[in-house]
Amino acid sequence: MFEISEYQDIIDKINKIRSYGLNKMLTIPQIAILGDQSSGKSSVLEAITKLSFPRNIETCTRFATQVSMRRSERIEMSAYIEDEPEFNERYSAQDTEWDINTIVSEANRILCSDVEISEKVLEIIISGPTTSPLTIIDLPGYINTTIDGQSKNIVKTIREINTRYINDSRTIILAVVPAN
16 A cells, blocks of 8 residues: 555656646546536535635536646645636736635636536646645536526536536546435
8 A cells, every 4th residue: 555655756746747738648537526506516626625616606617617636835726728828827826825716707707708608627726735636526517407598508518518527437426416
């Protein structure tokens, strides 16, 4: 069995490889949180990551949010959205912690300005000396019907996004159901 320091050394090497853009070649496990809309997925994400995510109805999860936690000597936090250089520059690695609500709200404005659900991913990268190495993804909640004003394609789009993660062999599914 590995000692904690040996495990951390392996994770550090994997993160170094990831930093060179080779993460698509690695099959490192990730946890995807799945469930119906308003079932408590973001609360589970918050409990695991110790970050405070928005939970009101206007900011329900409308795109995948990947939280990549890594161990490092310095506390840093950054956020990234593919093909959004202005956003990426604003939230590049800093010695300070950004407000998650601000990041998610801005990502929501950018990604969902002309669509109800975006297929793009918001990646939040957190590192620090006590951070446990983990990748966890908050996915849009399943809905069965649409309400007035919503596109009929929203149900299909959510299923397609979530199915991509379900079909990924490295994904561990964390199913969330409401307790009420």
